[in-house]
Amino acid sequence: MSANSSPSEALTITPPAPAKAPASWLPKKLWQRRLVLTLVVAALWELAYRILDWRPISFPAPSHLYYAIEALLAGGSSHGVLDALIASSSRLVLAAGFAFVVRATTVPKFLVWAGIIGAWEGAFQLIQWKPWVFPAPSHVLEALNVLVLPRQGYALYTALAVSGTRLAIGFSIAIVAGGLLGVALWRFRRLDEILGGLLLGFQTLPSVCWVPLAVLTFGLDETSVQFVLVMGSTFAVAIALRDGLGVIPPIYLRAGQMLGARGLKLYRFVLLPASLPALASSLRQGFSFAWRSLMGAELIFMIEKKGVGYLLHQGREFADVAQVVGMMLVMISVGVVADRALFANVERRVHARFGFAAR
Numbered sequence: 001m002s003a004n005s006s007p008s009e010a011l012t013i014t015p016p017a018p019a020k021a022p023a024s025w026l027p028k029k030l031w032q033r034r035l036v037l038t039l040v041v042a043a044l045w046e047l048a049y050r051i052l053d054w055r056p057i058s059f060p061a062p063s064h065l066y067y068a069i070e071a072l073l074a075g076g077s078s079h080g081v082l083d084a085l086i087a088s089s090s091r092l093v094l095a096a097g098f099a100f101v102v103r104a105t106t107v108p109k110f111l112v113w114a115g116i117i118g119a120w121e122g123a124f125q126l127i128q129w130k131p132w133v134f135p136a137p138s139h140v141l142e143a144l145n146v147l148v149l150p151r152q153g154y155a156l157y158t159a160l161a162v163s164g165t166r167l168a169i170g171f172s173i174a175i176v177a178g179g180l181l182g183v184a185l186w187r188f189r190r191l192d193e194i195l196g197g198l199l200l201g202f203q204t205l206p207s208v209c210w211v212p213l214a215v216l217t218f219g220l221d222e223t224s225v226q227f228v229l230v231m232g233s234t235f236a237v238a239i240a241l242r243d244g245l246g247v248i249p250p251i252y253l254r255a256g257q258m259l260g261a262r263g264l265k266l267y268r269f270v271l272l273p274a275s276l277p278a279l280a281s282s283l284r285q286g287f288s289f290a291w292r293s294l295m296g297a298e299l300i301f302m303i304e305k306k307g308v309g310y311l312l313h314q315g316r317e318f319a320d321v322a323q324v325v326g327m328m329l330v331m332i333s334v335g336v337v338a339d340r341a342l343f344a345n346v347e348r349r350v351h352a353r354f355g356f357a358a359r
Helices: 030-052 062-073 079-104 107-127 137-146 155-187 189-204 207-218 222-245 250-258 264-300 308-317 321-353
Strands: none
Touching: 030 062, 107 137, 137 321, 155 189, 155 222, 155 264, 155 308, 155 321, 189 222, 207 222, 207 264, 222 264, 250 264, 264 308, 264 321, 308 321
């Protein structure tokens, strides 16, 4: 520093230039990104049909859906047009799930998965292995397509509705029972010392181990399926809630008591809000156990109402490996979508509300 320079000039620090954001080929606005990705997916879908030339009755291209709607709007009332419209619109359910995956993942991840599926199909087209040993993606897609056709009574949609109803009923029971049990274990340490290890053993017990007891106790009916579902998920909810409540700072309890909260008021205004992060985490873990238990029960119990697990069993009975793989992918997809779209969002929002994670 020279003798003639002032201290303020010598201590002046030039801030670094802001880093430039990497250029992206996608638009900046969210709706524009979705529109571009939708158009790209539709173009690839139509291009794949033009190249592979599969049967449009098995799985239509975007152009077939357009023609079906155009014919219906023009006054066509034949059953063929209506069936084509119903069959084509039923694929929109699959497209909606696919759009959710595209939205939830980044473009590189989407391209990686598209490359894996494309390589899988390309390997089959080149090597031509036996499709009844291990199917190609086109075989799996065709097997799922058969399950959503009118002549099959929309078997896949019906199975999803049946399994969803069972899951809603059984998981609700597991939430209530597991929540009460988890609170009791947290509140009474002596009870936790006596039953904590036993409940942990019940949690690690595979859900299919409850099937023989359910058959002998309730028989082959709907109650047995619900019993396996509830027993397979209740202990997971209870243990996760107990562990989450155990990390609540004791100062919350003392502060509530100093402010006059006693009895039910203490639980309602202090402990219940403080337990919401633990409850959100326990619901997410309990759902995974409930879905897995339900699929195992439906795979074994052959009762009147047929769920997703029954379609997996049906594929095994008819030696349809494409249907077996397809139903496995459906089970995975339902579990992932429910976890990411519902439980993960709830958990993230609750944790952010309490300052445990960024929004």
